[in-house]
Amino acid sequence: xxxxxxxxxxxxxxxxxxxxxxxxxxxxxxxxxxxxxxxxxxxxxxxxxxxxxxxxxxxxxxxxxxxxxxxxxxxxxxxxxxxxxxxxxxxxxxxxxxxxxxxxxxxxxxxxxxxxxxxxxxxxxxxxxxxxxxxxxxxxxxxxxxxxxxxxxxxxxxxxxxxxxxxxxxxxxxxxxxxxxxxxxxxxxxxxxxxxxxxxxxxxxxxxxxxxxxxxxxxxxxxxxxxxxxxxxxxxxxxxxxxxxxxxxxxxxxxxxxxxxxxxxxxxxxxxxxxxxxxxxxxxxxxxxxxxxxxxxxxxxxxxxxxxxxxxxxxxxxxxxxxxxxxxxxxxxxxxxxxxxxxxxxxxxxxxxxxxxxxxxxxxx
Numbered sequence: 001x002x003x004x005x006x007x008x009x010x011x012x013x014x015x016x017x018x019x020x021x022x023x024x025x026x027x028x029x030x031x032x033x034x035x036x037x038x039x040x041x042x043x044x045x046x047x048x049x050x051x052x053x054x055x056x057x058x059x060x061x062x063x064x065x066x067x068x069x070x071x072x073x074x075x076x077x078x079x080x081x082x083x084x085x086x087x088x089x090x091x092x093x094x095x096x097x098x099x100x101x102x103x104x105x106x107x108x109x110x111x112x113x114x115x116x117x118x119x120x121x122x123x124x125x126x127x128x129x130x131x132x133x134x135x136x137x138x139x140x141x142x143x144x145x146x147x148x149x150x151x152x153x154x155x156x157x158x159x160x161x162x163x164x165x166x167x168x169x170x171x172x173x174x175x176x177x178x179x180x181x182x183x184x185x186x187x188x189x190x191x192x193x194x195x196x197x198x199x200x201x202x203x204x205x206x207x208x209x210x211x212x213x214x215x216x217x218x219x220x221x222x223x224x225x226x227x228x229x230x231x232x233x234x235x236x237x238x239x240x241x242x243x244x245x246x247x248x249x250x251x252x253x254x255x256x257x258x259x260x261x262x263x264x265x266x267x268x269x270x271x272x273x274x275x276x277x278x279x280x281x282x283x284x285x286x287x288x289x290x291x292x293x294x295x296x297x298x299x300x301x302x303x304x305x306x307x308x309x310x311x312x313x314x315x316x317x318x319x320x321x322x323x324x325x326x327x328x329x330x331x332x333x334x335x336x337x338x339x340x341x342x343x344x345x346x347x348x349x350x351x352x353x354x355x356x357x358x359x360x361x362x363x364x365x
Contacts, residue, residue, distance in 0.1 A: 003319035010232035022327035027118035036076025050097030053339030061108035064168040068109035090176035104179035111189030112138035112150040139199040145276035166222035181234035186273030224263035236268040239290035256298035292322035311342035
């Protein structure tokens with residue numbers, strides 16, 4: 001049994017193996033059909049991974065309120081229409097996923113990086129209100145390069161966002177998701193509060209590391225209280241800002257340790273996104289070292305992501321104890337059946353959907 005294809009249990013959620021789908025924004029909601037409502041594109045996109053052998057599929061960032069969307073075309077989970085649309089997708093995954101595929105939603109708020117143009121619009125920057133955009137908020141009145149300056153959030157606005165995360169988590173349960181991931185990475189709102197590069201407050205929500213982490217932990221507590229105790233809670237973090245004066249691995253280890261104490265079951269380890277002037281050293285598996293250190297030093301399960309494209313890379317990460325799960329992103333877009341192919345390459349057999357039985361590769365003829 002390859003280590004990648006060993007089962008993994010988080011609370012009561014039993015996953016058939018450790019090959020997962022990383023959240024990937026699609027910018028494909030139609031605002032005219034209802035802001036933030038996932039549609040047939042999302043059903044096809046996520047459903048293809050279920051048929052392709054993924055054990056856990058994490059959706060793109062789903063905003064917890066309208067102002068939390070990265071763009072006007074982003075998905076959300078703040079109203080009943082969205083819940084109904086998501087339920088159609090979770091039902092499909094549960095019915096047609098191979099070998100017990102499961103699906104989780106990533107809850108998010110973009111903060112100062114909200115109300116931006118979707119990537120294939122050909123434009124960059126903040127969408128004007130006349131074109132469907134909105135005023136943005138953040139921990140401080142500091143803009144992400146190329147975007148409008150956000151309004152510094154008041155204490156009441158911060159409490160409202162915490163409540164929005166909790167309500168969205170309850171809606172996720174109603175929509176049939178098997179787990180919830182809090183998006184605390186990539187320079188979005190929770191990461192903005194965590195990083196001294198974007199949080200210059202001097203109140204209870206900023207200043208030293210403990211106060212900058214306060215919103216992240218408050219959201220964890222609120223979401224944990226809103227979902228069943230049997231449901232695992234995941235947290236995605238940026239382990240490094242890759243910029244002078246930003247957070248690094250020591251701060252991330254401490255955050256991960258605290259997050260676990262507050263009820264997080266696995267840390268999904270990514271990096272970067274806080275500032276445009278970051279200098280990332282990119283290479284195959286370039287973030288796996290962060291996951292390994294957090295797993296070892298914080299004593300919490302981790303997932304790793306980032307330029308992991310081959311079955312051998314993924315197997316090595318799990319077999320050597322660097323991570324408990326491997327999340328595939330762009331490689332899955334290129335091959336939605338990545339996990340079936342990886343299993344074959346590693347000498348393991350995953351179940352195929354019966355419609356594709358005739359395509360199962362043979363080891364001998």
